[in-house]
Amino acid sequence: xxxxxxxxxxxxxxxxxxxxxxxxxxxxxxxxxxxxxxxxxxxxxxxxxxxxxxxxxxxxxxxxxxxxxxxxxxxxxxxxxxxxxxxxxxxxxxxxxxxxxxxxxxxxxxxxxxxxxxxxxxxx
Numbered sequence: 037x038x039x040x041x042x043x044x045x046x047x048x049x050x051x052x053x054x055x056x057x058x059x060x061x062x063x064x065x066x067x068x069x070x071x072x073x074x075x076x077x078x079x080x081x082x083x084x085x086x087x088x089x090x091x092x093x094x095x096x097x098x099x100x101x102x103x104x105x106x107x108x109x110x111x112x113x114x115x116x117x118x119x120x121x122x123x124x125x126x127x128x129x130x131x132x133x134x135x136x137x138x139x140x141x142x143x144x145x146x147x148x149x150x151x152x153x154x155x156x157x158x159x160x
Contacts, residue, residue, distance in 0.1 A: 043088055046091075048093065048150075049101070051094060052149075052150065053077050053078075056149055060081070063118050064109075065118075075095050078093050079092040081109070102153040106145065108154075108157040109156055112160075115142055118156060119144055125149065126148075141157060141158055141159040141160070142157070
């Protein structure tokens, strides 16, 4: 059986951690916390540890991809402004703000500065 939050932690591959950190800080308007864990350099997204979280990760075995699983960042705000900042920050919007059925909120997808397909989710 899964716990309340299905996902607990995610790691987005970032071959150029500095560039990726600039991208996400610019798009999201947040500051990522730099950490080292063994051979992996990380830039951790602001989060409540009780609810899970994630980071950008640079190290052995981390390869960006537009294929496979997609991480959705929960913005809890309208997606329009962050989406407008994706291209100027070095990314590409794949799918603009799109409503989910039955008032479940909105989502969007983009490719980040490192070549990862990532999504945004918001109830607004």
